[in-house]
Amino acid sequence: MTISKKLFSKILFHAFLLVFSFIMFYPVLWLISSSFKSTAEIVANPSSLLPSKVTFSNWINGWKGFGGVTFGTFMLNSLLVSSVSTVLQVAFSALVAYGFARNRFKGKNILFTIMILTLLLPSQILLVPQFIMFSRMGLRNSYLPLLLPTMFGLPFFIFMIMQFIKGIPVELDEAANIDGCNKYTIFGRIIMPLLTPALITSAIFAFYWKWQEFFEPLLYLQKADKFTVSIAVKMFADPNAGTDWGAIYAMSVASIIPVLLIFICFQKYLVEGIATTGLKS
Amino acid sequence: MVTKTLAQRYKKRTRHRGLSGGPDKYAGYVFVAPWFFGFLAFTLFPMMMSLYISFTNYDMLSSPVWVGIQNYKDIFLNDELFRESVRVTLVYVLLHVPLRLLFSLAVAVLLFKTGSRIVAFYRAVFYIPSIIGGSVAIAVMWRQIFGSGGAINAILLKLGLIDRTIGWLGNPDTALGTLVILAVWQFGSPMLIFLAGLKQIPESYYEAAAIDGAGAWRKFIMITLPLLTPVIFFNVLMQIIRGFMCFTEAYVVTNGGPFNKTLFYVLYLFQKSFSYYQMGYGCALAWILLIFIGFFTVIIFRTSNYWVYYESEGK
Numbered sequence: 315m316t317i318s319k320k321l322f323s324k325i326l327f328h329a330f331l332l333v334f335s336f337i338m339f340y341p342v343l344w345l346i347s348s349s350f351k352s353t354a355e356i357v358a359n360p361s362s363l364l365p366s367k368v369t370f371s372n373w374i375n376g377w378k379g380f381g382g383v384t385f386g387t388f389m390l391n392s393l394l395v396s397s398v399s400t401v402l403q404v405a406f407s408a409l410v411a412y413g414f415a416r417n418r419f420k421g422k423n424i425l426f427t428i429m430i431l432t433l434l435l436p437s438q439i440l441l442v443p444q445f446i447m448f449s450r451m452g453l454r455n456s457y458l459p460l461l462l463p464t465m466f467g468l469p470f471f472i473f474m475i476m477q478f479i480k481g482i483p484v485e486l487d488e489a490a491n492i493d494g495c496n497k498y499t500i501f502g503r504i505i506m507p508l509l510t511p512a513l514i515t516s517a518i519f520a521f522y523w524k525w526q527e528f529f530e531p532l533l534y535l536q537k538a539d540k541f542t543v544s545i546a547v548k549m550f551a552d553p554n555a556g557t558d559w560g561a562i563y564a565m566s567v568a569s570i571i572p573v574l575l576i577f578i579c580f581q582k583y584l585v586e587g588i589a590t591t592g593l594k595s
Numbered sequence: 596m597v598t599k600t601l602a603q604r605y606k607k608r609t610r611h612r613g614l615s616g617g618p619d620k621y622a623g624y625v626f627v628a629p630w631f632f633g634f635l636a637f638t639l640f641p642m643m644m645s646l647y648i649s650f651t652n653y654d655m656l657s658s659p660v661w662v663g664i665q666n667y668k669d670i671f672l673n674d675e676l677f678r679e680s681v682r683v684t685l686v687y688v689l690l691h692v693p694l695r696l697l698f699s700l701a702v703a704v705l706l707f708k709t710g711s712r713i714v715a716f717y718r719a720v721f722y723i724p725s726i727i728g729g730s731v732a733i734a735v736m737w738r739q740i741f742g743s744g745g746a747i748n749a750i751l752l753k754l755g756l757i758d759r760t761i762g763w764l765g766n767p768d769t770a771l772g773t774l775v776i777l778a779v780w781q782f783g784s785p786m787l788i789f790l791a792g793l794k795q796i797p798e799s800y801y802e803a804a805a806i807d808g809a810g811a812w813r814k815f816i817m818i819t820l821p822l823l824t825p826v827i828f829f830n831v832l833m834q835i836i837r838g839f840m841c842f843t844e845a846y847v848v849t850n851g852g853p854f855n856k857t858l859f860y861v862l863y864l865f866q867k868s869f870s871y872y873q874m875g876y877g878c879a880l881a882w883i884l885l886i887f888i889g890f891f892t893v894i895i896f897r898t899s900n901y902w903v904y905y906e907s908e909g910k
Contacts, residue, residue: 328713331705335720338780342723344746345736361749406629413626417619425627432638436840436888438861439881442868443641443648446655466633497622526730528843533869544731548847551735559739566732573727581719584726585787 349373349564356559372560376568380550381538385565388546393572395457395542396524399465403520404513406467411475412501416487433469438529445533459534460527460542471516474587478512479505515587518580522573543569649878659875666879677880679855680863687771687859688838691778696830699782703789704819718790725783733777734847738764741773741848767856770849774857777844785830792826793819824903832895839888860884 343363348356349372351365359366379385414426440463448459482505490500528544535541541549547569551562577584649666651659670677702721706714727733740746741763748760763769800818809817842861845851851858851866864884868877 327705327709331717334702335717338724339720341733341736341740341780342727344740345732357744359749360744361746361753406633409626410630413623417623417626419621419623419627422623422627425631428634429630432634434836434888434892435638436836436861436881436884438840438842438864439645439885440638440641441865442874442877442881443644444637445869446644446648446874447641449655463633463637466637467630469630472630497619497626501626522726526727528731528846529865547731547735551731551738551847562735563739566735569732570727570730573730574723577719577723577726585718585722 345563346567349560349567351560353558353560372564375558376561376564379546383538385546385568387539388541388543389568391541392525392543395460396521399461399524400517400520402461402465403468403471404516406465407471407516408475408506408509408513410467411472411479412505414472415476415479417497429469429472433473441529441533448534454534455536455540460530468520471520474516475509475512478509482508511583511586514580514583518576518584521576525573645878645881648875649882651875653874654872655874662875666876670879670883676855676858676863680858680860683771683856683858684839684860687775687841688835691775692831692834692838694775694779695782695834696785696827698779699786700789702782703786703793704815707790707793721786722783725781728777728781729843731843731847734844737773737777738848764849765853767853770853770857774844774848777848785834788826788830789823792823796822821904825905828899828903832892835891835895836888839884
């Protein structure tokens with residue numbers, strides 16, 4: 315009696331979660347399936363998840379891009395900006411995190427407080443002056459305005475990596491010190507290798523955020539051949555520019571494929587990383 | 596021999612320790628230097644510049660003209676759109692933050708209880724909207740799904756809940772609602788933080804409560820919720836700050852319309868600065884936002900004494 319009751323509630327529970335998952339995931343599935351629908355079907359049957367006839371023409375048309383620039387270029391641009399930015403952000407954040415976590419120096423507390431305060435600083439307050447700065451320096455339509463402000467280390471990552479370093483026993487540093495290592499070699503040989511999980515987590519977020527960044531590219535990039543994916547999708551989907559919805563859906567899917575791939579490969583690091591930043595603050 | 600090396604080692608150790616000289620004396624500064632340089636060049640300097648510009652009229656073509664507090668005066672006294680944008684942003688934050696947290700907490704508790712392998716699957720499904728939610732692609736998709744000829748209307752028609760299509764995005768009463776739903780849809784990242792928080796609650800607490808005859812609901816109210824308050828606090832703070840900064844969604848999905856009913860604060864700032872090139876006005880708006888967020892942060896921290904439970908203090 316009790317066993318069947320338990321089983322029943324378990325089935326009910328999973329049925330509920332499955333339905334809920336379906337509703338949650340419906341928009342994503344819808345976007346993917348719409349990218350394989352013909353234009354006529356997109357209009358006639360907007361809510362269905364299974365195209366009556368799978369067509370690849372949306373992908374082929376979408377990939378042609380606009381202004382003589384293919385979608386491949388936009389993808390490569392985004393890949394370039396995001397990768398360079400990620401490597402620099404994570405490397406510098408790790409350096410700074412080590413500086414704060416394992417070194418004593420005058421003014422450290424003040425600097426650390428300033429860094430934590432910038433965590434709460436809305437980046438929008440910096441947009442206008444940065445725009446003026448970079449325009450004066452003649453850097454519009456280059457990637458430097460997208461890279462420079464964040465590449466010297468992001469407080470969020472510095473903080474996360476610091477939490478991670480605090481979990482590494484200080485005895486390791488001391489032992490290395492006795493063996494003749496100085497702070498720099500300790501960082502390079504002892505701490506850095508142990509930091510790998512935290513670095514991977516930071517790298518994933520850094521990549522995601524750069525990949526999806528919209529405001530800054532919108533301000534600085536003017537020529538189509540420099541556009542990143544997010545700008546390209548927006549331009550593509552502008553109501554006055556295009557009405558080829560199938561192609562727009564296809565390229566929307568294309569623009570989130572790298573994000574999903576990284577998620578599938580590195581899920582573990584993401585989940586753990588989020589947990590540590592949220593708990594230890 | 597052995598004693599000698601030990602002595603040598605000890606010597607080395609003292610030399611390398613702390614601030615006593617050697618190559619490590621300035622190591623801390625060297626490590627922190629990149630961030631500090633970035634902070635000076637790309638945060639502090641622009642902030643000071645922004646403060647100065649906010650007291651001027653500046654269109655980037657001619658040099659700035661000092662106008663004192665005129666921009667601030669105009670914003671507070673004569674700007675109908677400023678008031679509307681503050682209202683829209685506040686409504687958005689006050690609606691989506693509690694809903695998102697409620698959802699994430701409820702789902703986290705549900706998932707935590709099952710504890711079987713399949714949880715990893717659900718966790719992934721619920722988290723994916725969070726990672727792609729900020730992208731332009733999702734904003735474009737949202738615009739289409741909620742469009743008059745979109746999937747939402749089609750489904751509601753099929754279910755018989757409505758008898759003709761509704762322009763969700765064109766209707767002043769529903770436009771903001773679609774953006775709130777978009778935000779609540781992305782409850783994945785607070786959910787993960789809640790899940791991690793739940794894992795830290797010792798099983799023994801629940802066992803003790805069970806012995807005392809507490810039911811599931813009572814356990815949740817008396818044990819889970821109080822012990823989760825630090826995590827809830829962190830989530831509330833982060834979500835509110837992010838809520839104030841929302842831009843992409845509003846820009847792509849509705850672009851402030853209809854009738855400015857989704858004119859988010861940052862969207863208004865963007866329009867003033869980069870569509871009308873009123874840089875001074877835009878900077879003043881930015882500083883008001885900063886003060887606003889600072890104010891909210893202080894309030895949340897102040898109230899935390901009353902509702903956030905820290906275990907070390909409680910015992």
